[in-house]
Amino acid sequence: xxxxxxxxxxxxxxxxxxxxxxxxxxxxxxxxxxxxxxxxxxxxxxxxxxxxxxxxxxxxxxxxxxxxxxxxxxxxxxxxxxxxxxxxxxxxxxxxxxxxxxxxxxxxxxxx
Amino acid sequence: xxxxxxxxxxxxxxxxxxxxxxxxxxxxxxxxxxxxxxxxxxxxxxxxxxxxxxxxxxxxxxxxxxxxxxxxxxxxxxxxxxxxxxxxxxxxxxxxxxxxxxxxxxxxxxxxxxxxxx
Numbered sequence: 001x002x003x004x005x006x007x008x009x010x011x012x013x014x015x016x017x018x019x020x021x022x023x024x025x026x027x028x029x030x031x032x033x034x035x036x037x038x039x040x041x042x043x044x045x046x047x048x049x050x051x052x053x054x055x056x057x058x059x060x061x062x063x064x065x066x067x068x069x070x071x072x073x074x075x076x077x078x079x080x081x082x083x084x085x086x087x088x089x090x091x092x093x094x095x096x097x098x099x100x101x102x103x104x105x106x107x108x109x110x111x112x
Numbered sequence: 113x114x115x116x117x118x119x120x121x122x123x124x125x126x127x128x129x130x131x132x133x134x135x136x137x138x139x140x141x142x143x144x145x146x147x148x149x150x151x152x153x154x155x156x157x158x159x160x161x162x163x164x165x166x167x168x169x170x171x172x173x174x175x176x177x178x179x180x181x182x183x184x185x186x187x188x189x190x191x192x193x194x195x196x197x198x199x200x201x202x203x204x205x206x207x208x209x210x211x212x213x214x215x216x217x218x219x220x221x222x223x224x225x226x227x228x229x230x
């Protein structure tokens with residue numbers, strides 16, 4: 001059975017800290033791995049990763065994929081209170097039909 | 113990026129009534145849309161894949177007669193929760209793929225609909 005697991009489930013840090021969020025997966029017909037940030041409503045897109053070892057970077061956020069070990073990490077440096085959100089990892093797969101399999105999510109809270 | 117809207121944003125209804133939720137892609141055509149359900153403090157659970165002009169594909173454990181999906185045009189999919197009961201109360205989110213973009217694996221999410229059944 002396809003599955004995506006995120007860790008930790010929840011994290012509380014102080015502003016300025018660096019955090020690393022983990023996503024491991026076991027899926028057949030892997031296409032890509034995506035990271036989303038969800039605050040109050042719709043998840044917003046952060047990164048899409050398809051190749052191993054190539055870091056994607058956007059400001060203080062960065063992410064990398066390891067297709068051999070089947071995991072990805074999302075790093076946030078110099079965290080701010082506005083980074084508080086649920087971070088969702090999804091794997092796009094064509095097992096059967098095209099779809100996303102979402103991980104459990106990591107709830108991040110950044111304290112001032 | 114592409115924009116997806118949902119209507120209504122929230123709805124409160126009595127047990128036994130049916131509720132329709134609309135999902136629209138505003139600036140692109142979406143042959144495929146997805147419907148998710150999210151419980152408090154949990155992740156998104158895929159309910160079904162909505163295909164324009166054909167029947168939806170439901171995930172295991174999702175009752176197709178309970179959650180009716182219609183994808184009548186390239187920009188609109190609807191989810192109808194029939195004979196809603198309190199256990200159907202949840203946050204429902206739709207998404208769509210823009211197959212004309214350079215990144216067809218990116219799904220664009222609507223703002224969600226919070227359904228409360230009394």
